[in-house]
Amino acid sequence: MSHAETLEHEHHDDHGHDHFHDDHHKESFISKYVFTHDHKMISKQFLITAMVMGVVAMLMSTFFRLQLGWPGKAFPILETFLGKWAPGGVLSPDMYLALVTIHGTIMVFFVLTGGLSGTFSNLLIPYQIGARDMASGFMNMLSYWFFFASCFVMMISLYVESGPASAGWTVYPPLSALPQAIPGSGLGMTLWLVSMSLFIVSSLLGSLNYIVTVVNLRIKGMSMTRLPLTIWAFLVTAILGVLSFPVLFAAALLLIFDRSFGTSFYLSDIYISGHALEHTGGSPILFQHLFWFLGHPEVYIVLLPALGLTSEVISTNARKPIFGYKAMIGSILVIAFLSFIVWGHHMFITGMNPFLGSVFTFTTLLVAIPSAVKVFNYLTTLWKGNIHFTPAMLFATGLVSTFITGGLTGIILGDSALDINVHDTYFVVAHFHIVMGASAIFGMFAGVYHWFPRMYGRMMNKQLGFVHFWATIVSVYGVFFPMHFLGLAGVPRRYYANTEFPLFDSLQDINVMVSTFAILGALAQGIFLFNFFYSIFRGSKSVDNPWRSNTLEWTAPMEHIHGNWPGAIPEVHRWPYDYGKPGMDEDFVPQSMPMKPGEVEIH
Amino acid sequence: MNWLLILTIILGVAALSRLLKVMELSAILRGEDVNAMKDSDSKNNALIWVLFGGAFFYFFYWQVKNYADKLLPISASEHGVETDNLFMVTLVLITVVFFITHVFLFYFAYKYFVKKGQKTEFFAHSTKLELVWTVVPTIVLTSLIVYGIQTWNTITTPAPEDTPVIELYAKQFDWTARYAGKDNKLGNSSFRLIEGSNDLGIDVNDPHAADDKIVRGEFHIPVGKPVNFVFHSRDIIHSAYMPHFRAQMNCVPGMTTRFHFVPTITTAEMKEKTKNENFDYLLLCNKICGASHYNMQIKIVVDTPEEYEKWLNDKKTFAEQNAPKVEEAPKLDSLVMGLDSTLNKTDSLATASVTKK
Secondary structure (H helix, E strand, C coil): CCHHHHHHHHHHHHHHHHHHHHCCCCCCHHHHHHCCCCHHHHHHHHHHHHHHHHHHHHHHHHHHHHHHHCCCCCCHHHHHHHHHHCHHHCCCHHHHHHHHHHHHHHHHHHHHHHHHHHHHHHHHHHHHHCCCCCCCHHHHHHHHHHHHHHHHHHHHHHHCCCCCCCCCCCCCCCCCCCCCCCHHHCHHHHHHHHHHHHHHHHHHHHHHHHHHHHHHCCCCCCCHHHCCHHHHHHHHHHHHHHHHHHHHHHHHHHHHHHHHCCCCCCCCCCEECCEECCCCCCCHHHHHHHHHHHHHHHHHHHHHHHHHHHHHHHHHHHCCCCCCHHHHHHHHHHHHHHCCCCHHHHCCCCCCCHHHHHHHHHHHHHCHHHHHHHHHHHHHHHCCCCECCCHHHHHHHHHHHHHHHHHHHHHHHCCHHHHHHHCCEHHHHHHHHHHHHHHHHHHHHHHHHHHHHHHHCECCCHHHHHHHHHHHHHHHHHHHHHHHHHHHCCCECCCCCCCCCHHHHHHHHHHHHHHHHHHHHHHHHHHHHHHHHHHHHHCCECCCCCCCCCCHHHHCCCCCCCCCCCCCCCCCCCCCCCECCCCCCCCECCCCCCCCCCCCCCC | CHHHHHHHHHHHHHHHHHHHHHHHHHHHHCCCCCCCCCHHHHHHHHHHHHHHHHHHHHHHHHHHHHHHHHCCCCCCEHHHHHHHHHHHHHHHHHHHHHHHHHHHHHHHHHHCECCCCCCCCCCCCCHHHHHHHHHHHHHHHHHHHHHHHHHHHHHHCCCCCCCCEEEEEEECCEEEEEECCCCCCCCCECHHHCECCECCCECCCCHHHCCCEEEECEEEEECCCCEEEEEEECCCCEEEEEHHHCEEEEECCCCCEEEEECECCCHHHHHHHCCCCCCCEEEEECCCCCCCHHHCEEEEEEECHHHHHHHHHHCCCHHHHHCHHHHCCHHHHHHHHHHHHHHHHHHHHHHHHHHHC
């Protein structure tokens, strides 16, 4: 370590000490719980906001599943929640599209990006690298409040008279640009774009902070190859976000221009509602390129943190080092790199140059290689372990299952020739819900159960955790596995009902089953919500380091203090995966424990 | 109803709270922490993993057994057969990987749950193993990529010059087909020319437009002959999805997109093959396009070449449709009909001999 760096560290430590000693003054409610700079509180803010959004999005999915399972049947509950959009309890086609759109938007951006990265990057980065807080607490605070504002605007858009955005979560123009085409493209869409812009600001502020923190604030001894895989995942995720979200911002900005200021970036040759529009020269395909240039890395922005959390949880609970630590880092990097050159596989049938299609097929299928490496490494980590099936471990192993199941169908969708016939069918819905939706949410649940003691100093109820997991994985597969068959039968996604096609009549019982499992799955999340809030207040007090884990966050006292550690931050002497190392006293060796004389560092 | 719902939620939460309280108290009586992990928890969950695994595999099998005959029937197009082969190869491959990896997952979960005195293997790294499972997937995927791209190239090779052109014109929420006519050239069209009954905006002054034939409600294509579809949209993006032919292409305003294929099974034959009298080929809209997206369809009929010629000849050309005087004289029209069919026959023979040369 160079002299300058050492100085930097000493300086930072002193800074932390100061804060700690200053800490005795009373913090006001506002500075402690609302406009807080503290990474632990901000992480809780992200988590609870995302949970509220998640409940909204989940309710929406049960609403449209009611319509899809029993098309045209009256459900009074729909009228209760949706009022004029479900007259007599029957969902209207416009509202169906709005629900599908907002469900997707909330889940992808607010729950699995804001919620997942926001919660765990904030909680774990300072704790696991041995820092007092984020590099910039103020930026971190802004990141949360922009996120909150963006959630707020998105929720407001649900109450607009002409309805919320309903052009699908990908908001392809011209549909999203022309209120004549669909009522949701009026004020609802404007608010959607405002909300997303705020979200992008939040994401960028957060991501820059994460990157700077990981790069600069690691404690002495915490080299990049001693970082827990969680931190690697968060770091790479943040880099992906910084590189790709601005492109979405550009795309959204141009769409705002087209909608409000008469430009023609995406619009051309349109005749609608009895009028030929003035727009010429634009291309709707341009939007798709810009959107998916973000959209595909976004998939990994969602997935990588989940994989990182899973690596940590699996290794800890299998009481074994994660297998192939460096290969895991390598595959994260390769996946991240590839994620920028595969976006075209969302656009195989837009009439793109066939040669380009071949290139995207090639790059897309390559993603399977690092993904396979990750799966095999997880399996090998389980092999000859001593596995503690905590609720977190169950969700982590569940992720391995969904990651395999959903990842494999990606080989079909990524193949341009095969994509032609399954593009935009339920096969796609099945694929991305399993590989990205379920896997990411499983990773998130694993994280919540595992680090709940770190967040609240209490344990979540394990029995409810078990029930929650088994009910969830059964409903995930009950909902999404049959959808593959719907897709192979040619059922397009985003259809309000399949009743207009006698062709699809025989598939109705599949839809009934899917909807039933969806409702079951939603109820199962009630168990989690109850457990979460009950445990915050009534859960049994956690012991120090309840999972006997190696990473630094467990060396800090369970009580949350400003600056995390009361004294000096423990130095790091080893990698985080010395579980079950022969010759050691216990089956775990915290990173802060110095090497024994003659001990060999293995990895 | 709503009160009932709220009441259920409140009672549910209350009941769960009581349940947890009872569990906590009984744990305290036993001198334990209710949430501390016990080895028996891991054992139980490991057993459930195995049960789940069995149920999962059975569910897979059950679905394949019950849903196999509900899937799309055999491909009705030439390239579709190749697509289906590629699909089957890929599907078999991923199913095998799916089963193998899941068997490992369930087996390891069951075999290695925590036990007193169970020794773990400190196994952090093995270049050999890692090399194996990097190289093997690479080889397998490389062959899939090559196979896939070859198939894609066959499908996307531009259609031969003389392939009959059919325009599929999309708008909220219906489809119109336009046949290029004798000259096999579509007349120019523009969204600015849309007016009254000319809802495709065809340029009346373009000589190529005169023999174009506009068809609504259903359109026909001949079996065994290539057809070259050209797609347009007048308002927003739609997608022309013809699942039985393994064909799909987006219709983008301001752009022309194409897809060509050779239908191989007539509608009549497919009715027999599927043992379904009501079977029809369909074109569905498969890109979200508004409230009636779920009902934007048009019927496709695959005819024998003779039936097709007859059907097409019965349709009026754009010029005929645009000449209102002809339409106002129904008597003359019906008189000509009889003659027409004989005329058409010689006509089609003439075309056939021309193409042979």
